[in-house]
Amino acid sequence: MRMPRPEWPASQGSAFTAAWEQGSDAVAGEQPGNAVEHAYLRYVLPIYRFLYSRLGNQEEAEDLTSEVFLKAIRQLEPDRDPVSVQAWLFQVARTTLADYWRRRSRLPVDPLDSEELAASPGDERAPDGSAQRLARWLLDQLPPRDREILTLRFLHGYSIKETAAALGITVNHAKVLQHRAVQRAAALGQRYRDHTD
Amino acid sequence: MTTPTDQPSPEAERLNAAIDRLLAEQRPAAPADAAEAELLRVAAVLKSLRPERAEPRPAFLRELAQQVGRARGRPRALSRRAALASGAAMAAGAAGFAIGRLAQPPTPSPGTSGPVPSPPPTRELQVNNGQWFPVGRVSEVPPGTAVPFTAGAVVGHLVNLNGELLALSGVCTHMGCLLRWQAAERTFLCPCHGAIFSARGEFQPRRPGTYQPPLPLLQVRVEADQVYVWSTTGEPGDAPSESPAGAS
Numbered sequence: 204m205r206m207p208r209p210e211w212p213a214s215q216g217s218a219f220t221a222a223w224e225q226g227s228d229a230v231a232g233e234q235p236g237n238a239v240e241h242a243y244l245r246y247v248l249p250i251y252r253f254l255y256s257r258l259g260n261q262e263e264a265e266d267l268t269s270e271v272f273l274k275a276i277r278q279l280e281p282d283r284d285p286v287s288v289q290a291w292l293f294q295v296a297r298t299t300l301a302d303y304w305r306r307r308s309r310l311p312v313d314p315l316d317s318e319e320l321a322a323s324p325g326d327e328r329a330p331d332g333s334a335q336r337l338a339r340w341l342l343d344q345l346p347p348r349d350r351e352i353l354t355l356r357f358l359h360g361y362s363i364k365e366t367a368a369a370l371g372i373t374v375n376h377a378k379v380l381q382h383r384a385v386q387r388a389a390a391l392g393q394r395y396r397d398h399t400d
Numbered sequence: 401m402t403t404p405t406d407q408p409s410p411e412a413e414r415l416n417a418a419i420d421r422l423l424a425e426q427r428p429a430a431p432a433d434a435a436e437a438e439l440l441r442v443a444a445v446l447k448s449l450r451p452e453r454a455e456p457r458p459a460f461l462r463e464l465a466q467q468v469g470r471a472r473g474r475p476r477a478l479s480r481r482a483a484l485a486s487g488a489a490m491a492a493g494a495a496g497f498a499i500g501r502l503a504q505p506p507t508p509s510p511g512t513s514g515p516v517p518s519p520p521p522t523r524e525l526q527v528n529n530g531q532w533f534p535v536g537r538v539s540e541v542p543p544g545t546a547v548p549f550t551a552g553a554v555v556g557h558l559v560n561l562n563g564e565l566l567a568l569s570g571v572c573t574h575m576g577c578l579l580r581w582q583a584a585e586r587t588f589l590c591p592c593h594g595a596i597f598s599a600r601g602e603f604q605p606r607r608p609g610t611y612q613p614p615l616p617l618l619q620v621r622v623e624a625d626q627v628y629v630w631s632t633t634g635e636p637g638d639a640p641s642e643s644p645a646g647a648s
Contacts, residue, residue: 353449
């Protein structure tokens with residue numbers, strides 16, 4: 204089966220977060236007195252999205268967002284300038300994420316994060332985009348069969364049953380292929396890092 | 401080419417379960433070892449292929465706003481304005497809107513010195529414990545444009561209607577979402593339900609029979625090039641305390 208070349212529509216926020224962003228834009232640049240409030244309103248969504256792009260689910264992304272802000276806010280000096288507040292919050296987010304992976308997996312380092320993160324402080328939306336870029340790059344590198352199954356499962360959000368049906372294989376076989384495809388993607392991810400270091 | 405007899409390994413089953421969890425926006429089970437952790441991280445990256453991205457829940461954002469405020473030891477400082485921003489999704493309720501209510505009868509503005517470029521507001525926000533907030537310069541609002549401002553606890557837009565300067569509340573009168581200025585149409589759009597207001601803040605029904613109150617107006621004063629809006633911090637302690645007992 205030939206998969207159509209996937210389209211890459213832009214991410215869309217909810218009406219709520221759109222309104223929130225509008226609100227934080229309105230707040231931006233006003234009232235230097237309250238750096239904490241300002242930092243929260245302005246950066247909670249970028250930080251959440253950054254974490255979400257690494258964790259892939261709302262539950263963990265919310266938990267770590269809380270952790271980042273509760274950790275950061277205690278140390279935030281009111282007169283820090285906005286650019287450094289942003290860079291610093293992303294730094295806290297990075298270390299929080301690294302700690303989290305370590306806690307969960309007892310991994311010594313956090314290789315997947317190191318390279319794209321270097322690009323993040325300048326643009327608050329960059330980290331979000333770079334996870335997507337990496338994902339697309341991975342798909343492009345993989346053999347067609349792997350690409351097919353990962354596209355169905357991740358891009359289209361098919362269940363394993365629907366994926367198996369679309370590919371004309373059994374559910375068990377789909378699970379096996381999926382496992383191999385993700386393993387190959389992980390190996391590629393390793394190579395990607397080696398290239399970019 | 402397919403091998404239907406393939407039995408998935410426990411690892412393949414666990415990975416599949418983890419992907420199911422990710423797709424349901426839930427935390428996957430903790431990985432059994434470093435190799436599995438690596439696969440989970442790749443799966444999370446692959447998940448970013450999905451066009452929809454789950455945004456944080458509004459309730460989560462509000463709760464965290466409060467926690468952050470408490471952690472800082474200044475709960476009010478954060479909660480008011482954060483509450484105003486998060487009034488975005490909530491029925492306006494108490495938090496954001498205790499600050500100002502639509503004055504029932506149009507009150508004549510009491511002796512505002514300096515030029516008042518707009519006619520006496522008829523939908524003026526009643527402000528207790530008010531003060532003039534500098535919100536920008538006239539030159540920053542060319543005719544036909546609107547710029548957002550924050551004056552204390554009130555978020556709004558300064559609109560220049562061919563020289564006439566208005567300060568409109570930036571919050572939709574339906575559910576409290578923050579309005580967005582549509583420069584081309586010269587209207588305000590509510591991102592939540594699509595309500596449209598004119599540049600004067602009048603509701604523009606898209607279907608006959610629908611009605612929403614107009615956007616409240618704030619008093620505007622111009623001195624030299626500086627624009628001031630009459631508003632309040634919403635925090636009794638911060639405002640000139642004329643009636644500290646009255647604000648709760």
